[in-house]
Every structure is written in structure tokens, then in C-alpha cells.
Amino acid sequence: MTQLPGLLTVPNLLGEAIRKDFPILDRQVHDGRKVVYLDNAATSQKPRQVLDALAEYYERHNANVHRGVHVLAEEATALYEGARDKVAEFINAPSRNEVIFTKNASESLNLVANMLGWADEPYRVDHETEIVITEMEHHSNIVPWQLLAQRTGAKLKWFGLTDDGRLDLSNIDEVITEKTKIVSFVLVSNILGTVNPVEAIVRRAQEVGALVCIDASQAAPHMPMDVQALQADFVAFTGHKMCGPTGIGVLWGRQELLEDLPPFLGGGEMIETVSMSSSTYAPAPHKFEAGTPPIAQAVGLGAAIDYLSAIGMDKILAHEHAITEYAVKRLTEVPDLRIIGPATAEDRGAAISFTLGDIHPHDVGQVLDEQGIAVRVGHHCARPVCLRYGIPATTRASFYLYSTPAEIDALVDGLEHVRNFFG
Amino acid sequence: MKLDSMYQEVILDHYKNPHGRGLRDGDAEVHHVNPTCGDEITLRVKYDGTTISDVSYEGQGCSISQASASVLNDLLVGKDLAAARRIQETFLELMQSKGKVEPDDAMEETLEDAVAFAGVSKYPARVKCALLSWMAWKDATAQALGPDAERTTA
Numbered sequence: 001m002t003q004l005p006g007l008l009t010v011p012n013l014l015g016e017a018i019r020k021d022f023p024i025l026d027r028q029v030h031d032g033r034k035v036v037y038l039d040n041a042a043t044s045q046k047p048r049q050v051l052d053a054l055a056e057y058y059e060r061h062n063a064n065v066h067r068g069v070h071v072l073a074e075e076a077t078a079l080y081e082g083a084r085d086k087v088a089e090f091i092n093a094p095s096r097n098e099v100i101f102t103k104n105a106s107e108s109l110n111l112v113a114n115m116l117g118w119a120d121e122p123y124r125v126d127h128e129t130e131i132v133i134t135e136m137e138h139h140s141n142i143v144p145w146q147l148l149a150q151r152t153g154a155k156l157k158w159f160g161l162t163d164d165g166r167l168d169l170s171n172i173d174e175v176i177t178e179k180t181k182i183v184s185f186v187l188v189s190n191i192l193g194t195v196n197p198v199e200a201i202v203r204r205a206q207e208v209g210a211l212v213c214i215d216a217s218q219a220a221p222h223m224p225m226d227v228q229a230l231q232a233d234f235v236a237f238t239g240h241k242m243c244g245p246t247g248i249g250v251l252w253g254r255q256e257l258l259e260d261l262p263p264f265l266g267g268g269e270m271i272e273t274v275s276m277s278s279s280t281y282a283p284a285p286h287k288f289e290a291g292t293p294p295i296a297q298a299v300g301l302g303a304a305i306d307y308l309s310a311i312g313m314d315k316i317l318a319h320e321h322a323i324t325e326y327a328v329k330r331l332t333e334v335p336d337l338r339i340i341g342p343a344t345a346e347d348r349g350a351a352i353s354f355t356l357g358d359i360h361p362h363d364v365g366q367v368l369d370e371q372g373i374a375v376r377v378g379h380h381c382a383r384p385v386c387l388r389y390g391i392p393a394t395t396r397a398s399f400y401l402y403s404t405p406a407e408i409d410a411l412v413d414g415l416e417h418v419r420n421f422f423g
Numbered sequence: 424m425k426l427d428s429m430y431q432e433v434i435l436d437h438y439k440n441p442h443g444r445g446l447r448d449g450d451a452e453v454h455h456v457n458p459t460c461g462d463e464i465t466l467r468v469k470y471d472g473t474t475i476s477d478v479s480y481e482g483q484g485c486s487i488s489q490a491s492a493s494v495l496n497d498l499l500v501g502k503d504l505a506a507a508r509r510i511q512e513t514f515l516e517l518m519q520s521k522g523k524v525e526p527d528d529a530m531e532e533t534l535e536d537a538v539a540f541a542g543v544s545k546y547p548a549r550v551k552c553a554l555l556s557w558m559a560w561k562d563a564t565a566q567a568l569g570p571d572a573e574r575t576t577a
Contacts, residue, residue, distance in 0.1 A: 030425070362460050362485035362552065370426045378460045386461065392483045393461040421430070422486070 010326050010405050012318040014311065019402045021047035021307075033372030036407045041190050041218060041351040041398035042376050043240045046304075050243055053303035057296045065295055066269060066286075080295050083302030084285070090305045091235065092226040093252055100251040100258075100285040101293050105217040106140035108236035108251035109184070111288060112213050113144040115261040116182055117152055123211070123261060127153030129181040132210070134159040134167055134196075135388055136189045139381040141215045145184060154181070161388050165192040165341035169200060176204045184213035187230075188222070188349040191382040191396065192341030193324075195219075195349055202231045211257070217241060218349055220250075221400070222320055224313040227252050239297065244304035248297035251288070258284035265290040308401075316401045320350040323399045327352055327408045331397075334415050340385075340394050351398035353380070356415060359422045361395040367418045368395075373411055428542030429549070430486065437536070438486040443496030447479040451567035455559040457551050462488040466559040468567050473504040478560060487540075487549050492556035494537045499560065504568070509533065511557055518553050520544050 019025050022045045027035045037045060057079060063072035065080045081096075088096040102108045116125045125131060131145050131154050149156040157175055160168045167185075176183055183205045188195050198214065205212045213234040216225060221242035227235050234257075239248035253261075263270055263281055267290030272280040281287045308316065325345040331337055336357035342348045356364055365377035376396045379386045386393060397411055446452075449467025456463045462484030469477035478499055480492050499507045513533045517524055522545030524530075526538045543553050 360483075360485035362462070362487070362549070366429070366546070366549070367426060383461070392463065421426075422435075 010322050012315075012322045013405075014315060014319040014401055016404070018311070019404075021049065022402055023048060023051075025402060029372050030370055036371075036373040036410045038397040038399065038403070038407065038411060039374045039376050040400040040403070041241070041380075041396065043246070044221060044243050044400050045402070046245065046300075047243055047307050049307045050245070050300050050303045054245060054296055054300045057299045062296070064292055076295060079299045079302070080293065083298040083305075086302040086305045087250055090225065090309065091220070091250075091252055092228055094228060095255055097284055098252055098255050098258065100253065100288045101298050102249040102251055103247050103294060104240075104249040105215060105236045105238040106144075106249075108234075108238075108249050109141050109213070109215060110144045111251055111264055112182075112184070112234050112236070112253075113148045114264040116211075117148050118262045118264070119260070120262075122209075123181070123257075125152050125154045125181045128179065130155045130157055130177065130179040132157050132159070132176055132180050132183040132185075134185045135161050135384050136165075136167065136192055136194065136196075136382065137184075137186055137384075138190050138215065138217070139383070141184055141186060142384070145182075155179075159185075161192075161385070164343065165189075165194050166347075167194070167196055169197070172200070172204050176201075176208055176210060178208050180205070180208055180210040182211045182213060184215070186215040186218070188216075188218040188351075189341070189382070189385075190218045190351060191353050191380040191385050191394065193348045193351045193353070194342055195347040198230055198232075206231075218351065221308075222349060223317045233257055239301040239304065242301075242304055243307055244301035245297045247294045248301045250301075253284075255284070258288070263287045263290070267291045269293070311401065319401055320399055320403075321345060323403050323405065323408070324348060324350045324352070326405050327397065327399065327411075330408050330412045331415075334412060335419070337415065340389055340391065350400065350403070351396055353394035353396045355391055355394055356418060359418060361393040363422060364395045364415070364418050367421050368411070368414045371410070371414045371417065373414045375411075429546060431539040431542060433536050433539040434486065434490045437490035437493040441489060441493040441496075443477075443479060443493065443500065444481065445479060446481050447477055449477065449479060449563075449567075451563045453559050453563045453566065455555055455562065457484070457488065457555050459548070459551065460485065462552055462555055464488070464492060464556050464559050466492070466556060466563055468560065468563040470504075470564075470567055473568075475499050475502055475504070475507055480556065480559075482556070484555070485549075485552050487543055488552040488555045491537075491540065491553045494535075494540075495556045495560060498535060498537060504564070507564075510537075511561060514540070514557060515554065517541055518544050518550050521547075 061075040063076040065077040087099045162168050212232040214232045216237040220237035235252040240246040270290040338355045340353040361377035449469045452467045454465045464482035466480040531538050
């Protein structure tokens with residue numbers, strides 16, 4: 001790909017050298033076009049370091065964890081638990097025992113909803129209590145709460161959105177009330193790109209004694225994470241969006257809550273003793289990790305964290321902010337293009353949704369694909385956002401640490417081609 | 424370019440100038456969605472005995488889904504249910520062919536403009552778009568004519 005003049009004017013970029021770590025970025029599609037991968041909010045690509053860690057685990061250390069006394073079982077256990085240490089450090093958790101491995105962020109959020117559904121007082125969600133979410137949630141932070149509300153009779157409430165793609169907190173005192181048991185919201189929207197004001201929401205939740213759960217799926221890959229600074233009670237994210245493999249997610253929860261709240265899935269690993277009439281449970285995090293866990297995937301996530309940390313999350317954030325600023329500037333030059341979400345790079349992540357005249361996003365995505373440009377089209381598992389803005393779907397370009405200004409130029413050229421094709 | 428095999432001129436024409444669009448009187452109405460991309464169609468069928476006197480629709484979606492509804496209207500209105508069912512089955516066969524069926528003269532005679540969708544069958548993500556209105560028609564017909572029609576169109 002040629003480097004266009006834009007590159008010279010964009011500061012804070014990570015070097016081109018990073019791209020060499022990602023073998024797939026050399027992939028050619030559709031008759032020799034180098035792939036331009038702008039679908040990072042769906043999943044990130046994996047660096048060689050993570051692929052090697054996965055291969056090495058299976059080639060040299062594979063065994064089940066926490067049970068054998070043989071050398072492979074001990075190595076596998078050390079690697080799996082070592083990954084937990086890496087996650088704890090990465091998110092500044094006070095204790096490694098607060099890090100629960102799940103299969104993805106959806107499972108993490110479902111786990112929280114089910115802990116609260118089965119909990120005793122004072123955590124119990126029942127027909128006299130309220131659950132608060134927002135209109136910009138991914139379906140994975142809507143449906144578990146709808147299910148919980150249906151099963152318990154609790155009332156589900158939510159914050160609406162402003163026209164420029166931000167949370168409307170003007171009625172925060174009416175939405176979060178003394179009846180609120182849990183407030184669950186996204187830190188960075190996967191469709192709008194909005195970075196939400198955590199502090200204002202947490203402060204109000206704490207006033208009324210409600211728990212706070214944060215969906216950090218689109219945040220953990222892109223910015224320094226500090227669960228203590230967030231002051232939340234639970235934080236959920238997934239490995240595959242942050243250079244790790246699929247099949248591994250994380251739920252961080254405050255230790256005293258994890259001690260008090262009941263398990264959800266029962267099985268091996270999560271018990272202390274079992275008799276035919278009853279069981280007692282292992283302490284957290286194992287209480288919430290029934291069955292053989294995703295071992296290799298956790299090891300892969302650990303390698304991804306090593307990779308990202310060696311570069312530096314602050315540098316990745318600065319790179320993505322620069323890329324996003326450049327992308328917003330270039331995209332607003334495209335005729336008929338309307339950004340759905342914040343119109344500037346301020347308080348915004350590296351996912352940009354847009355519509356292009358009345359050309360349907362599916363058609364936009366197809367013509368871009370023919371040029372080797374991979375974007376996501378549809379409602380991005382956030383259909384209420386599309387309904388809110390009166391659109392059937394959007395096209396979304398989303399960036400990561402290896403994205404370049406030249407790729408954004410390719411997108412803009414591609415969109416011009418789309419307009420000509422359907423014009 | 425490969426794209427041209429999907430976006431045939433006839434498809435783009437139907438997309439830009441859809442035939443029979445708008446909701447009119449009907450015996451049954453259905454609403455179908457394609458959850459992966461948000462294509463939606465509301466479709467009504469009107470029968471005169473077993474003859475299709477109207478298929479009216481309103482929807483939003485990509486060029487493929489909207490053009491397909493327009494072609495459906497062209498092909499099915501005025502047809503007897505048995506003939507319409509043959510067209511629907513032939514179209515389904517073509518769309519599920521993964522690009523491996525080269526339409527012959529008989530197929531072209533049955534499908535008319537709908538044969539232009541042959542190229543779409545190579546794109547698995549788009550086959551559902553092309554089939555959306557046809558599945559809606561089948562559903563609406565079953566509702567309008569009762570379970571007997573459902574069996575004969577199954």
C-alpha cells in the first residue's frame with residue numbers, strides 16, 4: 001500500500017513495524033488486493049507472539065489444570081494461573097482472586113445477572129427492585145437483564161441517548177433510584193464509539209447503594225484499564241478483541257461480593273466437598289469456573305496482555321486517538337456520509353459508524369469488500385441504537401493498534417467507488 | 424469485475440424503480456426480518472380463489488432484498504398458486520446453489536428477471552437478502568389460504 005500524504009500530518013502513531021507481528025495483515029483477497037482490516041470492534045487480529053504461545057502450550061505443556069500431580073499438569077496449571085496474574089495486573093485488580101475466566105464478555109455479563117438473581121439479601125434482585133441499563137448497550141448487556149427482569153419481576157429501566165450519540169443523563173436521579181439494585185452500562189459503545197462518563201453514573205449508583213457493572217469489551221483492548229479507579233463492582237471484557245484467542249473472557253468482581261454471591265454453573269473445579277445431598281464451594285474465583293476451563297485460550301490471552309503491555313496501553317490509546325481523529329476528518333469529507341455517534345474524536349473510541357446517503361450498509365460493505373476493505377455492516381448487536389436514530393443499519397469502520405492512515409485513505413477511496421456504483 | 428455478477432443491471436433497475444411497492448388490500452399480512460443485517464419487509468397477499476391478485480409490500484433493506492421483492496411482484500401477480508409455487512421453488516433452488524447452477528433455458532423461462540440473482544448465490548451472506556420476500560410470500564400465502572396451502576407450498 002502506498003503511503004499517502006496524510007501520514008505525515010498524523011502524530012503519535014505507532015510504527016509500521018507492529019504490522020509485521022500480524023501475519024494476516026499480509027493476506028491478499030479478491031485477486032491480489034491486500035486486505036484492509038477495519039473490523040476490529042468485531043474481533044482483533046492476532047500477533048505471532050500469541051499464535052506461538054498457543055502452539056507452544058499444546059506442543060509442550062497440554063494437560064488439565066488443578067488436578068494431576070504430573071509435570072504437565074503442574075505446568076499447565078502454572079500457565080493458566082499465570083494468565084490470571086497477568087490479567088489482574090493489566091486491570092490493576094487488588095487481588096488475583098477477583099479475576100474470573102469465562103468464555104466471553106457475554107458469559108461474564110450473564111454470570112453477574114445470574115449471581116444477582118439467585119442471591120440473598122442485600123443483593124437479591126426481585127419484583128420490588130429495579131435494573132438500570134442504557135439504550136446504547138450491546139445485546140449482551142440487554143438480554144441478560146431482560147431475562148432477569150422477566151424471571152424476577154424486577155423493573156428494567158434505561159438511559160436514553162442524545163442526538164449526538166451520548167448518554168442522556170439529565171434525568172439520572174429518576175432513572176437510578178433507591179429501588180435500583182444494579183446499574184450495568186458500556187464503557188465504550190461498540191456502535192457509536194462513545195466513551196461514557198463513568199464517574200457520574202457510579203457516583204449516583206453509590207448514593208443509592210446500587211451495584212455497578214461495566215461492559216469494557218471495547219475499552220480493555222484500547223486504553224489503560226484500572227478497575228479500582230473505575231470504582232465499579234464488576235467489569236466484563238473479552239480476550240479476542242484484544243489480540244487474544246476466541247473462547248476466553250474475563251469477569252472482574254470485588255472480592256467481598258464474590259465471596260457473598262452464589263455460584264451459577266455447578267460442576268467440577270468449583271466445589272470444596274460434595275456429598276449426595278449437598279456441596280460446599282471453592283473460594284472465588286474457582287467458585288465461578290465450573291468444569292475444565294479454556295486453558296490454552298487463557299494462556300493465549302496472557303500472551304496478548306504481554307504483547308500489548310510491552311507496547312504500552314497509553315501509546316496504543318494515543319495511536320488510536322490520532323487514527324480516529326484522522327478518520328473523522330476524512331470521513332466528513334465524503335459527500336452524503338453521516339456519522340452515527342459523536343462527530344469528533346473527543347471522548348470517542350476507534351469505532352465509527354456511518355450511513356452513506358440512502359445506500360444500504362449491506363451494499364456499501366459488499367462493494368468495499370470487493371476492494372479488499374473489511375468493515376462490519378448491520379445493527380452491530382445494538383439494534384435499539386438503530387431504532388433510536390431511525391436507521392435500519394450502519395456501516396462501521398473500527399481501528400486498532402496496527403491501523404494506518406493509508407488504510408483510512410483506502411476506505412475513503414472505496415466509499416467514493418461505492419457512491420459511483422450506486423449513483 | 425466479480426461484483427457485476429451480483430449487481431446485475433436488472434437488479435439495480437428493480438432496486439431504483441421497484442414494481443408494485445406500497446401496501447394495498449390483502450387477505451394476510453406478514454412481517455419478516457433478516458436479523459443479521461436488519462432487512463425488513465411487510466408483505467400482503469390477495470387471492471382470488473387460487474389466483475394471486477396482488478402482492479403488495481413495504482420494506483427497507485439492501486438492493487438485493489428490495490429488488491428481489493420487486494421481481495417477486497412482477498413474477499407472481501396474476502399467477503395461479505401452483506405456478507407461483509413452481510417459480511418460488513426454482514428460485515430457492517437457484518439461490519441455494521452456491522453459484523454452481525448455470526441457469527438453463529427452462530430455468531430462465533420460469534424465473535424471467537429473477538434469473539439475474541444467480542450471481543448472488545455465490546455470496547452466502549447475501550442469499551438471505553434475496554430470499555427474504557419469497558419466504559414472506561410463502562408465509563403470507565399459508566396464512567391467507569390456510570394449512571392446505573401451507574402443505575402444497577411446503
